[in-house]
Amino acid sequence: MERSGLKINKDIFSAFFRVGLLGFGGGPAAIPLFHREAVINYKWMTEDEFGDTLALGNTMPGPIATKMAGYIGYRVNGIIGCLVALAASVVPTVVLMIILLGILQKYKDLEWVNSMSAAVVPVVGVMLAVMTWDFFQKSGKALGIGRAILFTAIAIILLEFLNIHPAIVILGVLILSLTSFKKEVGSK
Template sequence: MEKEQVKSSKLKTNKDLFLAFFRVGLLGFGGGPAAIPLFHREAVVNYKWMTEDEFGDTLALGNTMPGPIATKMAGYIGYRVNGVIGCLVALMATVVPTVGLMIILLGILQKYKNLEWVNSMSAAVVPVVGVMLAIMTWDFFQKSGKSLGMGRAILFTTLAVILLEFLNIHPAIVIFGILIVSLTSFKKGGDSK
C-alpha cells in the first residue's frame, strides 16, 4: 500500500513537471530570456518547488554556464524536484514543444513572410516579452535592495549596466565578479564585515 502511494506521488510529480515545463516550452516565445518569467511562475508561484531567492540563485548560476538557459533551468529544477527522472521529464517537456513549434511556425513564416499581417504578428510579440522581462527585473532589483541594502543594490546595478552595455564584458564574468565581491565584502542584509 505504501509503495503504491509513493509510486502515485512520483507519477503526479512527474505529471506536474511535464505540464509546467510543457507550458513554458509552448509559450516561451523569444528564446530563453523570454521564458524565464514563465519558469518563475511555474517553479515559484504555481508549484512552489523553490523560493524566490533559490530561483534567483539558480538563474544567476545558470547564466554563468554555457548553453541555453531554458534547458539548464528545466534540467536543474526537474532534478531538484524528482531526481534524474524529473530532470529528463522537465527537459523533454521544455524541448519537445519548442522543436515542434519551430518546425511548424518557421515553415509557415517562410511560406508567408512577405505578407504584412505575418510581419505585424511577429513584431507584436516583442513588447509583451519586454514587459515580462521588465517586471522580473524590477522584482530582482527589489529583492537585491532588501538583501544588500538599496545603496549597494543601486551600485551593483549601475556597475553591471556599465560593464555589460558600455564595456561589453561577458555576463558570466560580471556575475562571477559581483558574486566574489559580495561574498568577500558584505554580509547579508547590507552590513559590512
C-alpha cells in the same frame, strides 16, 4: 513507481510543457514563465533560490531554458525529473518551430505575418522588465536601496559600456560576496 512519483512527474511535465509551449522569444522570454511555474504555481523553490539558479545558469554555456528545466526538474525529482522537464520543455519548442517557421516561410511576404512577429517583441520586453523590477526590489531589501542602485549602475557600465561578459560580472560579484562574508564572519 509510486503514485506520488507519477504525480510529481506529471506536474513537472505540465509546468515545463507550458513553458516550452508559451516561451516565444527564446530563453529570456521563458525565464518569467519558469519563475511562475517553479516559484508561484508549484512552490518548488523560493524567490532567492530561483534568482541564484538563474544567475548561475547564465554563467554556464548553452541555452538557459534547458539549463533551468534540467536543474529544476532534477531538484524536484532527481534524474527522472530532470529528463521529464527537459523533454517537456524541448519537444513543444521543436514541434512549434517546425510548424510556425514553415507557415512563416510560406507567407513571409504578407504584411500581417510581419506585424504578428513584431508584436511579440514588446510583450517579451514587458515580461523581462517586470522580472527585473522584482529582482531589483529584492536586492534593495537584501542590500539596502543605495547598494542596490550602486550595483545596478556598476553592472550596466560593465555589461553595456565595457562589454564585459555576464559570466565574468557574476563571477566577480560571487567572489566579492564570498570575501565580504568571510570578513563579516571573521569579525564576529
